[in-house]
Amino acid sequence: MTDERFPIGPFAMEAPTSEKRRAWIREIEETPDRVRKAIEGLTPEQLDTPYREGGWTIRQVVHHLADSHINSFVRFKLALTEDEPTVRDYDEKQWAETVDATDAPLDVSLDLLESLHKRWIFLLESLTANEFQKKFRHPERGLMTLDTNLQLYAWHGRHHVAHIEALRNREGWRR
Numbered sequence: 001m002t003d004e005r006f007p008i009g010p011f012a013m014e015a016p017t018s019e020k021r022r023a024w025i026r027e028i029e030e031t032p033d034r035v036r037k038a039i040e041g042l043t044p045e046q047l048d049t050p051y052r053e054g055g056w057t058i059r060q061v062v063h064h065l066a067d068s069h070i071n072s073f074v075r076f077k078l079a080l081t082e083d084e085p086t087v088r089d090y091d092e093k094q095w096a097e098t099v100d101a102t103d104a105p106l107d108v109s110l111d112l113l114e115s116l117h118k119r120w121i122f123l124l125e126s127l128t129a130n131e132f133q134k135k136f137r138h139p140e141r142g143l144m145t146l147d148t149n150l151q152l153y154a155w156h157g158r159h160h161v162a163h164i165e166a167l168r169n170r171e172g173w174r175r
Contacts, residue, residue: 004052007162011155016147021132024154029121031069031157032114035062038164039106041175047106049171051163056096058167061160063101064092066109066116072153073120079136079146080127086137124150 014020039047039058047059056064071090078085095101100108132147167173 002166004055004163004166006159007166008155008158011152011159013148014151016132016151018129021129021147021150024150025121025124027154027157028124028150029117031065031161032110032117034157034161035065035113035164036110038161038168042168042173046171046173049167051167055163057102058164059103059106060096060101061163062106063104063109064096065157065160066112067095067101068092068156069113069116069120069153072149072156073116073123075136075138075149076120076123076146079134079149080131084135084137084143086139089139 039062042058048057050057051061067090071087075087078087127146132150133145135143135145136149137143
């Protein structure tokens with residue numbers, strides 16, 4: 001049986017190449033559309049169903065994607081403009097319990113995710129291989145390159161879309 005926490009497997013870092021970098025950028029670019037397609041046709045009750053026992057609801061997952069990807073974009077900007085800045089972490093579990101994550105309409109975060117990703121892609125496509133080597137210090141993960149953060153967030157979008165798709169499949173929720 002697949003681990004419901006990691007339907008595509010846990011994040012595994014790869015050695016970056018220009019081809020892989022382009023693929024990761026495309027994955028980030030496609031995330032908002034993949035999320036919209038994953039939730040298409042779901043009822044409010046289905047959106048408020050946890051993707052696994054003890055997990056977030058689909059609604060919380062979608063709002064989490066917006067929260068998390070905003071933080072990642074800011075980390076890119078900090079690493080590009082400062083010398084190995086230390087970034088703030090945030091308690092994603094507590095953020096997922098705030099009213100905007102539990103009750104807000106999904107279009108709010110979906111529209112935000114689409115706009116954010118357009119801007120992020122504009123930035124990512126401009127970066128050189130040397131710029132992807134710039135670093136920031138994460139409180140839990142330590143020193144991270146932008147290459148690592150790029151592939152982490154390509155995985156992150158796939159990871160959460162897979163949570164939604166896996167729940168749909170288990171429950172037989174068709175589009």
